[in-house]
Amino acid sequence: MATPYSQEQLEQIMEQFVTACRIAGLKVTHQRTEIYRHLLVIADHPSAETLHKRLLPALPSISLDTVYRTLATLEQHGLVTRIQTAESQARFEAAYKPHHHLICSRCKQVMDFHWPAIDSIDLPELADQWGQIESKTIVIYGVCKNCSKS
Amino acid sequence: MATPYSQEQLEQIMEQFVTACRIAGLKVTHQRTEIYRHLLVIADHPSAETLHKRLLPALPSISLDTVYRTLATLEQHGLVTRIQTAESQARFEAAYKPHHHLICSRCKQVMDFHWPAIDSIDLPELADQWGQIESKTIVIYGVCKNCSKS
DNA sequence: GGTTCAATAGGAATAATAACTAATAAATAA
DNA sequence: TTATTTATTAGTTATTATTCCTATTGAACC
Numbered sequence: 001m002a003t004p005y006s007q008e009q010l011e012q013i014m015e016q017f018v019t020a021c022r023i024a025g026l027k028v029t030h031q032r033t034e035i036y037r038h039l040l041v042i043a044d045h046p047s048a049e050t051l052h053k054r055l056l057p058a059l060p061s062i063s064l065d066t067v068y069r070t071l072a073t074l075e076q077h078g079l080v081t082r083i084q085t086a087e088s089q090a091r092f093e094a095a096y097k098p099h100h101h102l103i104c105s106r107c108k109q110v111m112d113f114h115w116p117a118i119d120s121i122d123l124p125e126l127a128d129q130w131g132q133i134e135s136k137t138i139v140i141y142g143v144c145k146n147c148s149k150s
Numbered sequence: 151m152a153t154p155y156s157q158e159q160l161e162q163i164m165e166q167f168v169t170a171c172r173i174a175g176l177k178v179t180h181q182r183t184e185i186y187r188h189l190l191v192i193a194d195h196p197s198a199e200t201l202h203k204r205l206l207p208a209l210p211s212i213s214l215d216t217v218y219r220t221l222a223t224l225e226q227h228g229l230v231t232r233i234q235t236a237e238s239q240a241r242f243e244a245a246y247k248p249h250h251h252l253i254c255s256r257c258k259q260v261m262d263f264h265w266p267a268i269d270s271i272d273l274p275e276l277a278d279q280w281g282q283i284e285s286k287t288i289v290i291y292g293v294c295k296n297c298s299k300s
Numbered sequence: 301g302g303t304t305c306a307a308t309a310g311g312a313a314t315a316a317t318a319a320c321t322a323a324t325a326a327a328t329a330a
Numbered sequence: 331t332t333a334t335t336t337a338t339t340a341g342t343t344a345t346t347a348t349t350c351c352t353a354t355t356g357a358a359c360c
Contacts, residue, residue, distance in 0.1 A: 084233075086232075102277055102281075104281065105284065113274060113276045115273075115277070123265075124265050126264075127265070130263075130294055131254065133291075133292040134291045134292045135290065136288060136289075136291075137289050138287070138288050139286075139287050139289055140273075140283055140285065141283075141284045142281050142282050142284045146281075148281055148282055
């Protein structure tokens with residue numbers, strides 16, 4: 001989701017990340033940890049390209065391909081989520097806490113919100129029998145207040 | 151969603167489509183009606199490219215750009231929905247009845263399901279105050295039974 | 301039927317993503 | 331610790347998805 005965590009929480013989540021990589025047989029590289037940390041720390045949902053630009057000051061030689069590859073790898077292991085947007089570019093977030101998305105069809109901004117009632121509700125039969133569920137997200141499209149003013 | 155409708159229902163929906171175009175100030179072209187009709191009739195969620203290939207027999211000179219442009223236009227007017235998938239290619243459906251999506255992260259197939267309880271439930275306060283809501287879709291990721299067998 | 305202007309076909313351009321390969325650096329064993 | 335192994339990376343090149351451009355067409359309105 002990318003909300004600000006306290007320093008302690010952050011270190012704890014990063015430790016969990018390292019453990020998850022080890023379990024998945026992924027090497028814990030500087031690039032991977034920095035990409036994941038950035039997604040945890042920031043409050044938005046950057047594209048691979050945006051992420052690459054933001055990481056350049058800290059990792060001057062990181063390539064765009066590494067960002068794409070790393071996001072794909074982390075996504076495969078459920079550590080990062082590719083989210084739906086109103087644009088053609090894919091956007092990502094650290095898949096840490098369950099939450100949902102409000103997407104403005106005018107300004108394309110994605111906003112997070114929580115809805116614990118939905119997180120714990122039972123699925124209808126058909127969905128329940130479909131297979132093994134990994135995640136459940138509500139995606140709401142509309143026009144945000146800022147945009148409806150103008 | 152793209153479920154099979156009866157011939158009568160189909161014609162009725164197509165009439166509504168024509169009316170919606172007129173109201174929106176969109177010209178009712180053969181390409182537009184055929185694209186929309188196809189999305190209504192079929193049971194899957196094709197990409198622009200797939201749609202183009204399928205329409206070629208009926209409209210031998212339709213260009214891929216027209217398919218992309220038409221889908222974008224219809225999406226802007228809420229007649230077609232761009233749905234989230236596990237791939238980088240965008241996929242579309244006719245936005246007719248509210249429904250939700252099960253996406254298999256292995257085979258990437260998208261399956262529709264209904265959940266009337268969710269369609270009518272109240273949103274949490276934060277989401278409710280965010281702006282004007284146009285659509286609300288649950289996107290569930292997981293592994294379908296077919297894929298978990300192997 | 302004639303006029304107007306949005307929409308189209310076709311192709312060319314751009315943007316987004318993935319593939320390739322030599323060099324590098326984690327992980328593991330010695 | 332150091333050496334060895336092997337996944338991962340940087341840099342570049344290729345591919346795929348999507349959009350832009352322009353002359354031409356055809357739907358809507360007179």
